[in-house]
Each structure stands twice: as C-alpha cells, then as structure tokens.
Amino acid sequence: MSTNTIEGAGVDQLVFRNVVGHFASGVTVITTVVDGEMFGTTASAVSSLSMDPPMMLACLNRSSSTHDAVVKAGWFGINILAEEQGGLAMQFGRKGGDKFDGVAVTRSEHGGVPMIDGALAQIVCRVAETPTGGTHTVFLGLVAEASAREGAEPLAYYRGAFGRLERVKELAAYESVRNWVLHRRTPLGEELAPAAVAVEIKAEPHHVHNALVKLNAEGLVTRNEQGGYQPTPMTEDLVASFYDGRATIESGVIASHLDKLTDDDVADLRRITAELGRLRGDSDAALDDFLKLNVAYHDRLVNVAGSAQLTDSFRRLGVGTVWRQALTAEEWGRQLDHSYIVELTEALAARDVQRAIAALNAHTSFGKALAQEVIKRHGGAV
Structure with missing residues (x-):
C-alpha cells in the first residue's frame, strides 16, 4: 500500500495512526x-x-x-x-x-x-x-x-472510541481482545491467558476480563469447566448469524437514513470501491489491506445513521478471521468478489432504497455461501 511521506518522515501512515491513537x-x-x-x-x-x-x-x-x-x-x-x-x-x-x-x-x-x-x-x-x-x-x-x-x-477520544475516558479505555481493550481472538493469537483448543494478553495489548487486566465476558456472550469465546476462556471455532451457523446481523443493521440504515447520504459519502464509497477492485487485480496486494478497506466501506455506510452505538454494534459482528485464517495469499483475490459492492455503491448513489437493499442482500448471500464453502474445506470450523 502506498504511503505519503516527507523527507525525514518514513513512518507508515497506518502505523502512525495506530500509535497516536494511544493519546487520549x-x-x-x-x-x-x-x-x-x-x-x-x-x-x-x-x-x-x-x-x-x-x-x-x-x-x-x-x-x-x-x-x-x-x-x-x-x-x-x-x-x-x-x-x-x-x-x-x-x-x-x-x-x-x-x-x-x-x-x-x-x-x-x-x-x-x-x-x-x-x-x-x-x-x-x-x-x-x-x-x-x-x-x-x-x-x-x-x-x-x-x-x-x-x-x-x-x-x-481514545483509540478510535468516544466516551468517558475509563469507558473508552474499556472499549479499546475489548477491541484488542476481540482482534486477538479472531486472529487466533491463542489457537483453537488452547486457553486464553488474560494476564499475558493484558501485558501484550497494554490494557488493564480487569478490562481484559470484562472483554472476555462480552465475547463469551457474543459467542466468540467459550468458558471451559475450569472457568477459563477458549476461542470458539467459527462454524457455518455462527458465521451466518454474524452476516445476518450485519445485513439487518445495514438494511435498516439504508431504509431509514438514505436521505442523510451526502455527495461526499458517495464519493468516498466510490473511492473505496475502486480501491477494492484495484487490490483484487494486484497479485502482490495483501488480504489484510483488502479487508481493512472492506471494513472502512461498511463503516462509512453505517455511520450515515449518525449513531455511535449502532456503529459499535455493527463492528462487533465482523468476522474477518474466517478469511485471514482460511484463504491463502494466492487465492483470496479470486474468491472475494467485490462486484456486489459495485452494484451497492451505484444503488446508493442513485438513492434507490430497493435496489440498494437488493444489492446488499446479494452481497450477504455471496459472503455466507463463500464462508460455508471455506469452512467446509477446513473440516467444519476455522
């Protein structure tokens, strides 16, 4: 991914954004x-x-x-x-x-x-x-x-979240623990070590424990007989439920808030759509870059509603780990078809609610079907 630098400033923009995000x-x-x-x-x-x-x-x-x-x-x-x-x-x-x-x-x-x-x-x-x-x-x-x-x-404001400082620190810890689980930094079948995770992500231990309780309620970790937590295997049914939840939120935003979509919103969605297409055609592009852009696209759409709580709920339903864990560097560009996003973007630009929801439903069905295929190929769980 290209970066804009000036002489003497060679820090990658994504790295810089992450680091300065630690400043409350x-x-x-x-x-x-x-x-x-x-x-x-x-x-x-x-x-x-x-x-x-x-x-x-x-x-x-x-x-x-x-x-x-x-x-x-x-x-x-x-x-x-x-x-x-x-x-x-x-x-x-x-x-x-x-x-x-x-x-x-x-x-x-x-x-x-x-x-x-x-x-x-x-x-x-x-x-x-x-x-x-x-x-x-x-x-x-x-x-x-x-x-x-x-x-x-x-x-x-701390690490991408708004709220009372203690609250945003807790949210930041939740996001970090969730990413830890979804990236399988603790492999399936092994127990998470909360103290070690807290040290690694630079969070308070009680915030890590609270995050694990939330993730248990969301089905992303499972509590074992000893009271510890283990990552939950991603099954077809679990992934389908996440896709359906995200589609419900986005459909609601389109149906109720499309009048709030500005020309700047459309221009940004088109820019992201074009970049997704470019990455798919670039044999050297990384899957992580594609997934980050995909997250940015859907976040931008949900943000049209102007609700921090809705955006937070939507983000909690993301399961990019399926693709990171299950698609090889060689095959992801062929598998992750973004043509449904192209259609969705143009429907949004036309302010056509029915067409946009139809495109979103087609995108959701494609994602669920591909997830099922990938999970089956990996023995029924990722």
Whole structure:
C-alpha cells in the first residue's frame, strides 16, 4: 500500500495512526459563521497555547469546508463536548449535510459564532496567525470569550472510541481482545491467558476480563469447566448469524437514513470501491489491506445513521478471521468478489432504497455461501 511521506518522515501512515491513537484527548467541535451560514467540524487537535495573552490552538484539515469558513470569518468557536455528547461528535465528524440539524446554538457576542448549547466549555477566538503543517492549517486564536459549566465530565477520544475516558479505555481493550481472538493469537483448543494478553495489548487486566465476558456472550469465546476462556471455532451457523446481523443493521440504515447520504459519502464509497477492485487485480496486494478497506466501506455506510452505538454494534459482528485464517495469499483475490459492492455503491448513489437493499442482500448471500464453502474445506470450523 502506498504511503505519503516527507523527507525525514518514513513512518507508515497506518502505523502512525495506530500509535497516536494511544493519546487520549478531549473532543471539540469547531464552529464559525460566514454570511449567515453556519459551519462546524469535530476536532481533537485543539489545545491552550498561552496565558498572556490568552490564546488557543486549533488544527483543521484544509480540505474541510469549516477550514475555509474560519479563514473567511476570522473567528472560530471551540465547543468542548461533555461525555453525553458523543452523538454530536459523530454528527459534526461527517462530511456534507446540515450538521446543525436539531442542534441548539447560541450566538457569541464577538463574531456571532454559533456556540453549541450544553457543551462542557465554550471558547470564542479571533484568528491571529495561520501557520500550516502537512495537510492542516494551525489556527492560533486570541481568546475573546470563555465559559464553562460544572457537574459534567468531558467527552474523551481514545483509540478510535468516544466516551468517558475509563469507558473508552474499556472499549479499546475489548477491541484488542476481540482482534486477538479472531486472529487466533491463542489457537483453537488452547486457553486464553488474560494476564499475558493484558501485558501484550497494554490494557488493564480487569478490562481484559470484562472483554472476555462480552465475547463469551457474543459467542466468540467459550468458558471451559475450569472457568477459563477458549476461542470458539467459527462454524457455518455462527458465521451466518454474524452476516445476518450485519445485513439487518445495514438494511435498516439504508431504509431509514438514505436521505442523510451526502455527495461526499458517495464519493468516498466510490473511492473505496475502486480501491477494492484495484487490490483484487494486484497479485502482490495483501488480504489484510483488502479487508481493512472492506471494513472502512461498511463503516462509512453505517455511520450515515449518525449513531455511535449502532456503529459499535455493527463492528462487533465482523468476522474477518474466517478469511485471514482460511484463504491463502494466492487465492483470496479470486474468491472475494467485490462486484456486489459495485452494484451497492451505484444503488446508493442513485438513492434507490430497493435496489440498494437488493444489492446488499446479494452481497450477504455471496459472503455466507463463500464462508460455508471455506469452512467446509477446513473440516467444519476455522
């Protein structure tokens, strides 16, 4: 997979993203207004800069419409979200559409910036300097207004999850333990060693135990007579149930939220679809790269609903281990047909609900049939 680097920066982007994801940060929504039109985007690269004079720092991608609006307005607001505002983080994190739909705001005295009601803290800044770095502009702002409310906790972002810091640490541990199980780092028939897993994934031992309890309820691990946990073999019926669950969620999103699909969403889905096709035709491409893109595609579709809980439930039904464990490097490109994704993407682009659901059902049926074939070939379990 290609990477974009600058001189002296040779770190792979996927590695970098994983590493910096271990930095826990607060979550903000940057807002501004131009000619009466409100703009906003979720951002975590925000911090205080100086006390004398009071200044803040906010980094925005230059591809963002909010970035351009801040440049024009010369003012921006920093809305530090409270822990119960994870939905707003998702809503403002999407591209396109009316991000302020259903969001109560109050205009600031300086600059008339729309500030989100109920935010944990609010800071209004006048742009002082705009240095650039990589793909981003760093807005250095002189603070004109600042306020905070008591009795609430901040929304935190840690390793791809929003929530209270303890909560997101637990979610991160769950994801890591789930990946451990699905990648068969503990082979079938062997007992997981929670303490060793905790050390390896750099998580608290009690978070690992909680993750195993969840995975037991989800059928991915089984508790033995001694009270320990072992990976559950992937059978035809188990994999089919996961596929059906994912299809139910995606069908619901298509049926109920297709009107929220933006042109930017469609452009991104088309880009991922094209890249999936390119990888299938590249004899040197890795299966992991294909599977990561496939996850990104379906996540983007489910995210249209704007529900962090729905996206989390959907991700818990992913079983890419079947393909990693059962398909060889030579055969995966021939087996994993993405033509159903092509049809689904075009149906979504046409905003055709029935056609999109039909394409999704065909994609699901193909996946289930292939999984059954692969599992049979491996003796009935993977």
